[in-house]
Amino acid sequence: MNHVVFISFKLLSERKRQAIVSVLGVAIGVTAFIVMSSVMMGFQTYFIEQAVDINAHITLKNEEQDEADRILRVAYGDGVISEVLGSKPKETKDKIVDYKFIISKYMQSEDIKGVAPHLTGQAIVRYGIKEKSVNIIGIDPQLEVKASIIDRFMEFKRLNQLNVDRNSIILGSLVARDLGVREIGKKVTLVAPNGSVHVLKVVDFFNSGITSLDQTRAYLHLRTLQTILDRPNQVNELVFKIKDVDDAERLSRVISRETGYYAESWQKAYSNFLKIFRMQNWITYMIVFAILVVSAFGIFNIMMMTVLEKKRDIAILKAIGFEDREITWIFVFQGVFIGFVGATLGCLFGYLLQEWLSSIRFEVVGLIRARGFILDRSPVYFVYGFVFAMFFSTLASFYPSFKASKLFPVDIFRSGG
Amino acid sequence: MKKVLEVKNIRKVIRDNEILKGISLSVEEGDFISIIGVSGSGKSTLMYIMGLLDEPTEGEVLFEGVRVDFKNHRLLSEIRNRKIGFVFQFHYLIPELSAAENVMVPMLKTQKSRKDALKRAFSLLAELGLRGKENRKPYELSGGEQQRVAIARALANDPHILMADEPTGNLDSKNTEIVMDIFLALNRMGRTILMVTHEIELARRTKKMVEMRDGVVVGIR
Numbered sequence: 001m002n003h004v005v006f007i008s009f010k011l012l013s014e015r016k017r018q019a020i021v022s023v024l025g026v027a028i029g030v031t032a033f034i035v036m037s038s039v040m041m042g043f044q045t046y047f048i049e050q051a052v053d054i055n056a057h058i059t060l061k062n063e064e065q066d067e068a069d070r071i072l073r074v075a076y077g078d079g080v081i082s083e084v085l086g087s088k089p090k091e092t093k094d095k096i097v098d099y100k101f102i103i104s105k106y107m108q109s110e111d112i113k114g115v116a117p118h119l120t121g122q123a124i125v126r127y128g129i130k131e132k133s134v135n136i137i138g139i140d141p142q143l144e145v146k147a148s149i150i151d152r153f154m155e156f157k158r159l160n161q162l163n164v165d166r167n168s169i170i171l172g173s174l175v176a177r178d179l180g181v182r183e184i185g186k187k188v189t190l191v192a193p194n195g196s197v198h199v200l201k202v203v204d205f206f207n208s209g210i211t212s213l214d215q216t217r218a219y220l221h222l223r224t225l226q227t228i229l230d231r232p233n234q235v236n237e238l239v240f241k242i243k244d245v246d247d248a249e250r251l252s253r254v255i256s257r258e259t260g261y262y263a264e265s266w267q268k269a270y271s272n273f274l275k276i277f278r279m280q281n282w283i284t285y286m287i288v289f290a291i292l293v294v295s296a297f298g299i300f301n302i303m304m305m306t307v308l309e310k311k312r313d314i315a316i317l318k319a320i321g322f323e324d325r326e327i328t329w330i331f332v333f334q335g336v337f338i339g340f341v342g343a344t345l346g347c348l349f350g351y352l353l354q355e356w357l358s359s360i361r362f363e364v365v366g367l368i369r370a371r372g373f374i375l376d377r378s379p380v381y382f383v384y385g386f387v388f389a390m391f392f393s394t395l396a397s398f399y400p401s402f403k404a405s406k407l408f409p410v411d412i413f414r415s416g417g
Numbered sequence: 418m419k420k421v422l423e424v425k426n427i428r429k430v431i432r433d434n435e436i437l438k439g440i441s442l443s444v445e446e447g448d449f450i451s452i453i454g455v456s457g458s459g460k461s462t463l464m465y466i467m468g469l470l471d472e473p474t475e476g477e478v479l480f481e482g483v484r485v486d487f488k489n490h491r492l493l494s495e496i497r498n499r500k501i502g503f504v505f506q507f508h509y510l511i512p513e514l515s516a517a518e519n520v521m522v523p524m525l526k527t528q529k530s531r532k533d534a535l536k537r538a539f540s541l542l543a544e545l546g547l548r549g550k551e552n553r554k555p556y557e558l559s560g561g562e563q564q565r566v567a568i569a570r571a572l573a574n575d576p577h578i579l580m581a582d583e584p585t586g587n588l589d590s591k592n593t594e595i596v597m598d599i600f601l602a603l604n605r606m607g608r609t610i611l612m613v614t615h616e617i618e619l620a621r622r623t624k625k626m627v628e629m630r631d632g633v634v635v636g637i638r
């Protein structure tokens with residue numbers, strides 16, 4: 001093998017310009033792959049983590065169901081009834097009746113880290129002459145911290161103030177900004193759907209980075225909200241935090257079955273986003289794939305040209321006793337080498353670009369708000385990029401190398417080479 | 418005398434053209450045979466077959482008494498590498514390699530270490546009057562010098578037979594003389610040589626002259 005590597009290197013080193021161009025082609029492909037992956041996956045993972053953890057892994061609601069259908073199904077069994085005619089949507093009670101029992105039951109479960117009750121509703125918050133419609137959520141701060149991570153997004157870490165002062169409210173940071181509430185301690189007016197008006201003290205701001213949440217949310221103590229909405233002792237939503245977020249689908253089905261309420265996993269709640277992400281990933285990987293294919297074609301071309309130009313040398317090598325296999329390796333090795341150097345450089349550029357991207361600071365306002373790029377700097381992308389590049393460049397050099405090995409030296413000698 | 422190479426009733430047909438029409442010839446140890454004939458008479462074709470580079474349509478080739486199996490590519494490569502040295506009209510040096518590296522190539526294919534190969538390359542080049550030019554690339558050498566590098570390469574693995582197809586075809590009279598002198602000296606030292614040429618002057622200086630015409634041997638002197 002020694003002699004093969006030796007000759008391979010010599011041939012390559014004499015065509016530095018072509019070699020450098022192919023190496024750069026591969027490097028660009030690998031860099032693009034690493035950087036695009038880390039930017040995209042970083043964003044998606046961040047979004048999912050934030051969204052999932054804020055919004056609970058599983059949410060239990062009293063979903064409006066077709067009661068007639070459900071009762072008949074229970075009575076006659078699934079499959080017997082194919083269609084129920086003439087049923088009308090009825091107003092179902094938007095509450096979870098036995099929530100205390102459900103909470104204490106699932107608190108024991110191995111798979112579940114925490115369960116917390118919510119009462120949700122709509123209200124208008126006023127501050128001076130400004131007003132804004134918000135989704136208000138009544139929470140029990142003690143249970144809530146075990147079932148979600150909203151405390152992490154409190155700008156002043158004063159979630160517990162809701163317990164201390166029952167007439168307090170936590171505003172989404174963008175709600176506060178829109179209303180003009182710049183500091184805590186200000187008093188805002190909350191107008192409930194039933195017309196009642198309440199004065200509440202702003203004790204903290206909720207800043208998750210997810211624009212749509214920060215713009216529409218306000219938290220109150222569960223008891224306070226029950227009073228305001230005139231729904232004593234009622235909750236309409238339970239949120240679950242589970243050990244393994246990927247297990248949410250299965251657990252949600254179990255909980256649904258056991259409680260009879262509708263349990264929605266985060267995957268379902270965010271299925272639109274997940275679909276978009278999947279599409280986004282596809283597009284990115286197609287682009288990167290295209291780049292890699294183009295650089296592979298570059299290698300292919302150069303190898304093909306080399307083989308054509310090197311016919312004389314191939315002929316003499318074969319005459320001297322090099323076997324087909326060895327001729328093949330002489331050229332494949334060049335492709336492998338180009339791939340290796342290109343992939344290594346690509347990883348290096350990728351790393352440097354990541355360093356740079358993660359160092360720049362700017363305001364991102366969109367689906368999420370962040371100060372700069374959120375990168376997923378997992379080494380996996382480097383490994384993949386490297387392996388793909390090696391694979392493609394080896395593949396691209398195989399055919400020309402094979403062609404080279406099949407040259408018949410006598411043909412070359414005859415034609416005067 | 419031991420036979421290095423023997424061909425029996427060789428026929429070669431290329432695209433319905435019978436180029437060799439039944440040739441028998443044997444090369445003994447220490448021979449210096451020249452194959453002579455007009456252009457197109459089939460000299461090169463015969464040499465390719467004797468050099469195990471091409472397969473005869475009919476007939477057999479015995480290398481050191483063993484019938485050559487032209488299907489066994491590995492063995493053919495092995496014999497060409499270890500036991501046959503080739504010199505062609507166009508020297509076919511690898512332009513990327515220096516003179517010494519070119520000479521090293523056939524040795525690297527054997528298990529010889531790079532250091533030993535380099536040593537031998539230097540001494541071969543020195544013997545052929547190329548001392549001091551070992552690290553030059555082919556394009557930095559004259560045509561005659563290049564041909565001498567090619568001869569050194571052919572001798573690298575100490576072959577049992579040296580085959581040359583018009584080795585002086587591209588050289589001026591001075592360099593032709595140098596190459597011919599080298600061949601004669603090599604033969605005096607015991608090297609078996611088979612040389613194709615169409616220059617009768619050169620052929621006369623060899624031990625044995627095989628004349629070909631139109632695919633057959635018409636005379637041996």
Ligand SMILES: Nc1ncnc2c1ncn2[C@@H]1O[C@H](COP(=O)(O)OP(=O)(O)OP(=O)(O)O)[C@@H](O)[C@H]1O
Nearest residue numbers: 431432434436455456457458459460461462463615
């Ligand atoms: N691949 C081929 N296809 C067709 N004809 C061929 C082929 N190879 C050789 N020939 C023919 O075979 C004949 C012998 O060719 P060869 O090269 O052996 O002659 P030569 O004696 O070496 O001639 P020269 O002195 O010009 O080198 C020629 O007529 C040539 O045209």
Ligand SMILES: [Mg+2]
Nearest residue numbers: 460461462582
């Ligand atoms: Mg010829």
